[in-house]
Amino acid sequence: MKQSLLAARYFNTTAEEAMDGLIASATPRQYLISVQDGTSLRVRIWSEIGLEEAQMGELLDWLRGVQGDIRSIQSGSTNAHDHASVVEKWVAERHGIADLFLEQLDPTTSSKADMEPELSLGVLGGRTVMISTNTLMFSRLQEGVFGLSIAQRGSYLIEQLRRA
Secondary structure, three states: OHHHHHHHHHHHHHHHHHHHHHHHHOEEEEEEEEOOOOOEEEEEEEEOOOOOHHHHHHHHHHHHHHHHHHHHHHHOOOOHHHHHHHHHHHOOOOOOOOOEEEEEEOOOOOOHHHOOEEEEEEEEOOEEEEEEOOOEEEEEEEOOEEEEEEOOOEEEEEEOOOOO
16 A cells, blocks of 8 residues: 555656646636536636636536546456556547646535545646546656556556557
8 A cells, every 4th residue: 555655646746747837827717517417516627718618518528437437447347457448548639628727626515615626637738647536646647658546456657559
């Protein structure tokens, strides 16, 4: 377990360095999104410009996919080989979403000001560079190299190979 914590700290430091510039120059905006199942999702997004409705729909669909991937990873229904496929999906370029930092906020927190993020996600150049929950840390370490640390499951260094 100690190795996983050390890896998560390293991956977190790398992700913080990547996102610091974006957060410093972007404007945070809070959104309350109604979901089809009658629930709502509260997110805080740092971006240069506000997102349009079409972009929010795309972002919501993608966020749900990421959450499903995280549940699969944390439940143990994926293995180390599957993790590379999940990372490949996460880092695929997103159309219409260039640079942003997103926090999905815990809806059970009583005060809006005290809301803690359940999930943090960073996108630079249309590609995911960081995903963080209280039990998972993913970050882009350098071009084509990613770190994934999963509480009580281990840490992985994943290299994206170019196909000829």
